Amino acid sequence: MAEGVVNVVAKFVAKPGLEAKLKEELTGLIAPTQKDPGYIAYDLYESTSRPGEFVLVEAWESRELLASHLQTPHLTGFAAKAPELLVAPMSVKLFAELPGF
Known part of the structure; x- marks a missing residue:
């Protein structure tokens, strides 16, 4: 049976004083991700x-294409910077859509 669409919810909280920098880094991921x-x-x-x-x-x-996305230079680059920007490690959870809704 095919798995179907994988939905991800990721939460990030900036260290005090780094809110704008985190926002810049996260918004910078959007354009390259749209090409993945x-x-x-x-x-x-x-x-x-x-x-x-x-x-x-x-x-x-x-999941396979999500895994490929996680190995792209834009994501691995962000992951390397994240510890400097975040108060705690990012929270990432995967969800499947409920059938019939």
Whole structure:
């Protein structure tokens, strides 16, 4: 049975004083990610009550294509910078759409 679309919710919280830098780094991922094979959606949100807290909501055609995306230079480059920017490691969770909704 085919797995179908893989949805990702990733949360990032900037260290104090680095909110703008984290926002710049995250927004810089959007254009190259839109060119990655398997891309469906890649939407970035910032908390309305806590500046510097971001959520990425992504959709990928498959786990394999998501895994390929995670190995791209733009993602590995961000991952290398993340410890300097984040108060804690990013939270990443995968979700499957419920059938019939």
